[in-house]
Amino acid sequence: MKKVAMTGNVAVANAMRQINPDVCAAYPITPSTEIMQQFSTFVANGQVDTELVTVESEHSAMSACIGAAAAGGRVMNATSANGLALMWEMLYIAAGNRLPIVLSCVNRALSAPINIHCDHSDSMGARDSGWIQLYAENAQEAYDNTIQAVRIGEHPDLHLPVMSCMDGFIISHSIENLELLDDRQVGDFVGPYKGTAYPLLDLANPVTYGALHLQDYYIESRKQLHEAHKRAKNIVIEVGREYGKLSGRSYGLFETYKMDDAEIGIVALNSAAGTAKVVVDEFRAKGVKAGLLKPRLFRPFPYLEIADALKGLKALCVLDRADSFGAAGGPLFIEVRSALYDLPKRPVAINKIFGLGGRDLGLDDLRKVFEELVTLLDKGQAKSLYEYITVRE
Amino acid sequence: MSKPKGWKDLPEGGLIKEAGNAEKYNTGAWRSDRPIWIKENCIQCMFCWVFCPDAAITVDKNGERGEFDYLHCKGCGICALECPSKVKSIVMMSEAEGAKPDALEKAKAAALKMAEEKKAVKA
Numbered sequence: 001m002k003k004v005a006m007t008g009n010v011a012v013a014n015a016m017r018q019i020n021p022d023v024c025a026a027y028p029i030t031p032s033t034e035i036m037q038q039f040s041t042f043v044a045n046g047q048v049d050t051e052l053v054t055v056e057s058e059h060s061a062m063s064a065c066i067g068a069a070a071a072g073g074r075v076m077n078a079t080s081a082n083g084l085a086l087m088w089e090m091l092y093i094a095a096g097n098r099l100p101i102v103l104s105c106v107n108r109a110l111s112a113p114i115n116i117h118c119d120h121s122d123s124m125g126a127r128d129s130g131w132i133q134l135y136a137e138n139a140q141e142a143y144d145n146t147i148q149a150v151r152i153g154e155h156p157d158l159h160l161p162v163m164s165c166m167d168g169f170i171i172s173h174s175i176e177n178l179e180l181l182d183d184r185q186v187g188d189f190v191g192p193y194k195g196t197a198y199p200l201l202d203l204a205n206p207v208t209y210g211a212l213h214l215q216d217y218y219i220e221s222r223k224q225l226h227e228a229h230k231r232a233k234n235i236v237i238e239v240g241r242e243y244g245k246l247s248g249r250s251y252g253l254f255e256t257y258k259m260d261d262a263e264i265g266i267v268a269l270n271s272a273a274g275t276a277k278v279v280v281d282e283f284r285a286k287g288v289k290a291g292l293l294k295p296r297l298f299r300p301f302p303y304l305e306i307a308d309a310l311k312g313l314k315a316l317c318v319l320d321r322a323d324s325f326g327a328a329g330g331p332l333f334i335e336v337r338s339a340l341y342d343l344p345k346r347p348v349a350i351n352k353i354f355g356l357g358g359r360d361l362g363l364d365d366l367r368k369v370f371e372e373l374v375t376l377l378d379k380g381q382a383k384s385l386y387e388y389i390t391v392r393e
Numbered sequence: 394m395s396k397p398k399g400w401k402d403l404p405e406g407g408l409i410k411e412a413g414n415a416e417k418y419n420t421g422a423w424r425s426d427r428p429i430w431i432k433e434n435c436i437q438c439m440f441c442w443v444f445c446p447d448a449a450i451t452v453d454k455n456g457e458r459g460e461f462d463y464l465h466c467k468g469c470g471i472c473a474l475e476c477p478s479k480v481k482s483i484v485m486m487s488e489a490e491g492a493k494p495d496a497l498e499k500a501k502a503a504a505l506k507m508a509e510e511k512k513a514v515k516a
Contacts, residue, residue, distance in 0.1 A: 159405060208409035221403065224405060
């Protein structure tokens with residue numbers, strides 16, 4: 001174990017070096033480019049055994065990953081925003097074929113207007129593709145999630161692709177202190193690849209991937225995927241616990257911060273949760289019972305556990321760094337509010353869309369949100385359910 | 394075909410673990426045109442066997458062409474188009490007409506008519 005100072009991207013590239021995948025197919029896009037750029041240095045230096053395939057688009061990158069995973073290899077990749085959008089068709093095929101590919105998604109806003117900075121419109125759009133999605137607050141979590149993603153996706157009860165997300169630029173390009181495990185520790189933790197029992201390169205036992213399923217079999221195949229997602233939750237917990245024994249950093253489905261006796265709370269993904277913790281502390285110092293819940297596993301969404309963790313609140317605000325245009329709220333809000341529905345006594349829930357295209361979320365923005373939640377304690381009725389903050393009128 | 398599998402028994406991801414099992418799937422069911430083979434006109438050139446995009450031309454142990462495999466023929470008509478005998482030995486008919494008992498007689502008549510028309514054009 002050693003302490004280092006690295007950007008989020010370099011931390012993820014080092015996780016990949018330690019995992020030593022069989023195949024990576026890469027096509028550069030900001031802000032994920034640095035992951036593969038750094039990783040290609042490891043390939044050139046002979047520090048990994050990986051076959052690095054340089055392709056002509058992200059659609060081809062994911063296609064190459066699918067082929068390599070079906071052939072029987074451990075496969076990784078990285079992308080952002082429009083790159084992920086170009087992979088769209090293949091994301092569903094990776095999940096449908098049950099191939100445990102690990103993809104680092106460095107969250108960036110989708111065009112148009114063209115923008116290279118952080119929001120979650122890319123990975124949120126892919127939330128129904130059948131991939132497992134993990135979110136990270138900082139470089140340490142992005143590194144840790146990358147290593148765990150391999151074990152989660154390849155678990156014999158799952159065989160699912162995993163998208164490991166972190167905030168573009170805010171985390172991907174900021175240098176932070178973090179701890180790297182020893183190479184051997186990571187190698188032992190991920191173990192030999194066993195992501196498919198039927199590799200295409202097993203020539204003595206030929207198989208067909210991706211065959212036609214019409215009215216006769218398609219729905220059975222989708223039901224299998226549905227059931228696999230139901231099993232994922234416990235596997236994420238199991239892997240997170242084992243990783244905790246190894247690293248001293250345990251992981252679960254989500255993190256709670258000062259939630260035990262909280263009356264008001266914020267739910268936020270990724271780096272915004274770090275900012276929110278500071279404001280929670282400020283309000284706690286003033287005697288306000290404030291708390292935070294930061295989901296880590298977004299797909300499958302652990303709705304029962306999240307409802308249970310939020311049930312003591314009187315008012316909460318879900319922060320979404322992506323809009324779901326025309327819906328009843330941002331993607332995270334829709335999930336959280338739906339999770340709360342079955343509680344006998346539900347907290348008042350409001351939604352703020354923030355930070356699109358990398359717009360900064362400052363402490364003052366969050367102070368205003370907590371102040372509004374405090375007023376809701378008396379009023380019980382929000383003036384607006386779903387609105388933008390960090391936006392100019 | 395055997396009883397279709399439920400989701401619990403289906404191989405993960407709809408994987409097909411057995412090679413060459415397309416034979417068990419009756420893909421000829423959606424054919425709308427049917428080729429009729431006229432044995433007496435056939436010169437055994439095997440063009441139809443070469444050109445068939447499926448494997449719907451059966452061949453016996455002596456290497457001779459036999460009857461169509463109608464469980465897998467999709468009625469594309471390529472065999473009839475490529476058939477080089479002077480009087481065609483493969484004629485396309487609608488599936489409804491081709492399934493009737495008099496189909497072979499009608500096919501023979503159609504083959505002769507086509508040959509005469511071709512001759513007339515040349516003359």
